[in-house]
Amino acid sequence: MINVTLKDGKIIQVEKGSKVSDVAMKISPALYKKALGAKVDGKDAELMTQINEDCTLEILTFEDSDGKWTLRHTASHILAQAVKKLYPNTKLAIGPAIDTGFYYDFDTDVTFTPEMLESIEKEMTKIIKEDLSLERFELPREEAIKLMKEKKEDYKVELIEELPEDAVISFYKQGEFTDLCAGPHVPSTGKVKAVKLLSVAGAYWRGDEKNKMLQRIYGTAFTKKSELDEYLKMLEEAKKRDHRKIGRELELFSILEEGPGFPFFLPKGMVVRNQLENFWREKHTEAEYQEIRTPIILNEELWHRSGHWDHYKENMYFTKIDEEAFAVKPMNCPGAILTYKNSMHSYREFPLRLAELGLVHRHELSGALHGMMRVRCFTQDDAHIFMTREQIKDELLKVIKLIDGIYKVFGFEYHVELSTRPENSMGSDEDWEAATNGLREALEEIGLNYKVNEGDGAFYGPKIDFHLRDCIGRTWQCGTIQLDFQMPERFDLNYVGSDGEKHRPVMVHRVVFGSIERFIAILIENYAGAFPTWLAPIQVRIMNITDSQKDYANKLGEILKSKGIRAEIDTRNEKIGYKIREAQLQKIPYMIVVGDKEMNENKVAIRSRVNGDLGVMEIEDFVSHITDEIKSKCYDNCSL
Known part of the structure; x- marks a missing residue:
C-alpha cells in the first residue's frame, strides 16, 4: 500500500499501481463523476495516470482552471479529428486550450465558412457520443518523425525535428485519429458534454508573419449544456457592449486606416x-x-543598459537622429x-x-x-x-x-x-x-x-x-x-x-x-456606454418643447455650466419624443424637459437615463443632487 496526501491534508492508502480515477472513486463517487484531471506532486497528470509511490494528489474538476484546460485540450483534438474526417487533405498545426476555450490551426485549400463550421461541429458531436478512449503512447524521435511523415503532417514533423535526438515523443490516439501531444487529456471524448465552434480567423504558423497563413478555428467546451448556454448568452451580451461599436456610436474614438493601432480620441472621448x-x-x-x-525617444544605448534590447527589442520601434540610433520607448x-x-x-x-x-x-x-x-x-x-x-x-x-x-x-x-x-x-x-x-x-x-x-x-x-x-x-x-x-x-x-x-x-x-x-x-x-454621471461626456441635456421656451432652456444651460456641470442644450425644431429618444441613445444620464409650465414656475422636469420621468423640481434641488452625485463618483443607483 502507498500513502496519498490529498489537498486538504488528509492521507489515504491505496494499492500500488492504482489509477488516479480509482483514488477519485475512493474519495467520493460524486468526485469521480466530476473529475477531469489531476496534479500528482504538483505536476499535471491524467485520470489514467498510475500511482506507484507516496505522493500528494489534487483531483481537478471543471471548477479548477487546470481542469477546464484539460477538458478543452481534448476538445481541440476532437475538432482536429472532425476536420480530418471531413477534409482529409488538411494538415494539422497546433491546437491548445486557451482561457475561454480552445483553437486549432489548419492548413487547407478550402476556406472555412460559418456553414462549414456547423458541419464540423456536428461531426464533433458524433465523436463525443462515440465516447472514444484517449490512449497515450510514446515513440523515439526518429520513429515519431517517420509516423508523422507517413501521415503527411509536415507541421508536426517540423516540431519534432526541433526536439533533442534522445527525446521521447508522446502521442494521443482516439479511434482512428492520432495527434502529437504532450497532454494532459480527459479519459474519453464523452467527457466533453457540450461544445460550440465560434469563429475562424487567420493565423501565421508559429506567429511569424514570414510563415504561411493558416486558418484558426476557435471553439469552447463545457461539462454541461446549461453552462455552454450561459456562456453563449454572455457572448451575445458582449457583442452588444463591443467598445468599438459603442465608441463609434457615442463618438468617443476612432481607429483609422492611416494609423492602424494608433487611436484617435474625439472630443467626447477626451x-x-x-x-x-x-x-x-x-x-x-x-x-x-x-x-x-x-521623453518618448531615447538613445539605443539606454535600452541595452536596461535589458530591453536583449529581452524586448522585437516589440520596439527604432529611428536615427544625427546618425545616432534611438528607440521609441x-x-x-x-x-x-x-x-x-x-x-x-x-x-x-x-x-x-x-x-x-x-x-x-x-x-x-x-x-x-x-x-x-x-x-x-x-x-x-x-x-x-x-x-x-x-x-x-x-x-x-x-x-x-x-x-x-x-x-x-x-x-x-x-x-x-x-x-x-x-x-x-x-x-x-x-x-x-x-x-x-x-x-x-x-x-x-x-x-x-x-x-x-x-x-x-x-x-x-x-x-x-x-x-x-x-x-x-x-x-x-x-x-x-x-x-x-x-x-x-x-x-x-x-x-x-x-x-x-x-x-x-x-x-x-x-x-x-x-x-x-x-x-x-x-x-x-x-x-455598455452608459458612464456614471461623473465620467459621462454630457451629463445633462436640456430640451425645449416649443420655440417659446428657447430662452429659458439657454438660461438653464448657463446655470448648470456655471456649476461645472457638462450641459448641452437641444433647441432644434424637433418633436420632444424624438429629442428624448436621441438623448437616451447617447446614454446621457439626465434630461431636462422644459415646457410653458416649467418656464412659468421657474422649475425643471427631470428624466433619468435609468428611471425615466422623475417629475418636476426646483432648479437648485436638481443642481444640488447632480453635483453631489458627481462629487461622490457614484456608479450605481445614483438617480433621484
Missing part, C-alpha cells in the same frame, strides 16, 4: 479620458506621489530611472514615488490589434517607487490599498495572481527569492487570496497582477505591481543611508489602470 486622468492625479497626490514626464521605467539619477538621494526621501502618465509604443502584429484593447501606442499610468529593503512590505501594502480603493470607485471586483521568475530573466537567485517573498508576504498580510503563475513574471522581477471582473463576468488584467532588484543594479542607482554610506535602492514598478486606452475600452463595455 472628456472621459481627462476625467480619468484628473481622478488618477487626485488619488496619487493624496498618496504622496510626485508626477514626472519623460516601449516602457517608462528607464526614463524614471534617469530622472532618479538626476540628483543624489538620501534615505530620508524614501519611499520616493515618481508617477507618470507616459505614452509608450509597442510593435504589435496587425492580426493582434483590437480596437483600444490592443493597440500600438498607449498611455501607461506608471509609477516607479524607490525605497530601502526594510520598506518593501509597508510600501507594497500601500500600493495594494491604493489600487483597491481606485477599483472600488468603478464597482469592480478583482482577483490577484502572483507571477514568478520566467526563463529569460536576469539577476541572481537570491534577489529573485527575496523579491518574490516580499510580494507574497504583502499579499498574505493584507489577506488577499491569490493564485501563483509559475514562470510568468517580468524579465527583471516577479509581479502581482490584478484581474478585474466586469458586470457580465469577464476578467481583464489591469493593475500590476513588480518588485525589481535588477534595474537599480544595472543603472548603478544609489542613496545615502543613515550611516552616511552609499546603498542600492529597491524599485517597484506599478500601474493601476494599466493602459488608459484599454481601461476606457473596459469601462465602455462594462457600462
Whole structure:
C-alpha cells in the first residue's frame, strides 16, 4: 500500500499501481463523476495516470482552471479529428486550450465558412457520443518523425525535428485519429458534454508573419449544456457592449486606416479620458506621489543598459537622429530611472514615488490589434517607487490599498495572481527569492487570496497582477505591481543611508489602470456606454418643447455650466419624443424637459437615463443632487 496526501491534508492508502480515477472513486463517487484531471506532486497528470509511490494528489474538476484546460485540450483534438474526417487533405498545426476555450490551426485549400463550421461541429458531436478512449503512447524521435511523415503532417514533423535526438515523443490516439501531444487529456471524448465552434480567423504558423497563413478555428467546451448556454448568452451580451461599436456610436474614438493601432480620441472621448486622468492625479497626490514626464525617444544605448534590447527589442520601434540610433520607448521605467539619477538621494526621501502618465509604443502584429484593447501606442499610468529593503512590505501594502480603493470607485471586483521568475530573466537567485517573498508576504498580510503563475513574471522581477471582473463576468488584467532588484543594479542607482554610506535602492514598478486606452475600452463595455454621471461626456441635456421656451432652456444651460456641470442644450425644431429618444441613445444620464409650465414656475422636469420621468423640481434641488452625485463618483443607483 502507498500513502496519498490529498489537498486538504488528509492521507489515504491505496494499492500500488492504482489509477488516479480509482483514488477519485475512493474519495467520493460524486468526485469521480466530476473529475477531469489531476496534479500528482504538483505536476499535471491524467485520470489514467498510475500511482506507484507516496505522493500528494489534487483531483481537478471543471471548477479548477487546470481542469477546464484539460477538458478543452481534448476538445481541440476532437475538432482536429472532425476536420480530418471531413477534409482529409488538411494538415494539422497546433491546437491548445486557451482561457475561454480552445483553437486549432489548419492548413487547407478550402476556406472555412460559418456553414462549414456547423458541419464540423456536428461531426464533433458524433465523436463525443462515440465516447472514444484517449490512449497515450510514446515513440523515439526518429520513429515519431517517420509516423508523422507517413501521415503527411509536415507541421508536426517540423516540431519534432526541433526536439533533442534522445527525446521521447508522446502521442494521443482516439479511434482512428492520432495527434502529437504532450497532454494532459480527459479519459474519453464523452467527457466533453457540450461544445460550440465560434469563429475562424487567420493565423501565421508559429506567429511569424514570414510563415504561411493558416486558418484558426476557435471553439469552447463545457461539462454541461446549461453552462455552454450561459456562456453563449454572455457572448451575445458582449457583442452588444463591443467598445468599438459603442465608441463609434457615442463618438468617443476612432481607429483609422492611416494609423492602424494608433487611436484617435474625439472630443467626447477626451472628456472621459481627462476625467480619468484628473481622478488618477487626485488619488496619487493624496498618496504622496510626485508626477514626472519623460521623453518618448531615447538613445539605443539606454535600452541595452536596461535589458530591453536583449529581452524586448522585437516589440520596439527604432529611428536615427544625427546618425545616432534611438528607440521609441516601449516602457517608462528607464526614463524614471534617469530622472532618479538626476540628483543624489538620501534615505530620508524614501519611499520616493515618481508617477507618470507616459505614452509608450509597442510593435504589435496587425492580426493582434483590437480596437483600444490592443493597440500600438498607449498611455501607461506608471509609477516607479524607490525605497530601502526594510520598506518593501509597508510600501507594497500601500500600493495594494491604493489600487483597491481606485477599483472600488468603478464597482469592480478583482482577483490577484502572483507571477514568478520566467526563463529569460536576469539577476541572481537570491534577489529573485527575496523579491518574490516580499510580494507574497504583502499579499498574505493584507489577506488577499491569490493564485501563483509559475514562470510568468517580468524579465527583471516577479509581479502581482490584478484581474478585474466586469458586470457580465469577464476578467481583464489591469493593475500590476513588480518588485525589481535588477534595474537599480544595472543603472548603478544609489542613496545615502543613515550611516552616511552609499546603498542600492529597491524599485517597484506599478500601474493601476494599466493602459488608459484599454481601461476606457473596459469601462465602455462594462457600462455598455452608459458612464456614471461623473465620467459621462454630457451629463445633462436640456430640451425645449416649443420655440417659446428657447430662452429659458439657454438660461438653464448657463446655470448648470456655471456649476461645472457638462450641459448641452437641444433647441432644434424637433418633436420632444424624438429629442428624448436621441438623448437616451447617447446614454446621457439626465434630461431636462422644459415646457410653458416649467418656464412659468421657474422649475425643471427631470428624466433619468435609468428611471425615466422623475417629475418636476426646483432648479437648485436638481443642481444640488447632480453635483453631489458627481462629487461622490457614484456608479450605481445614483438617480433621484
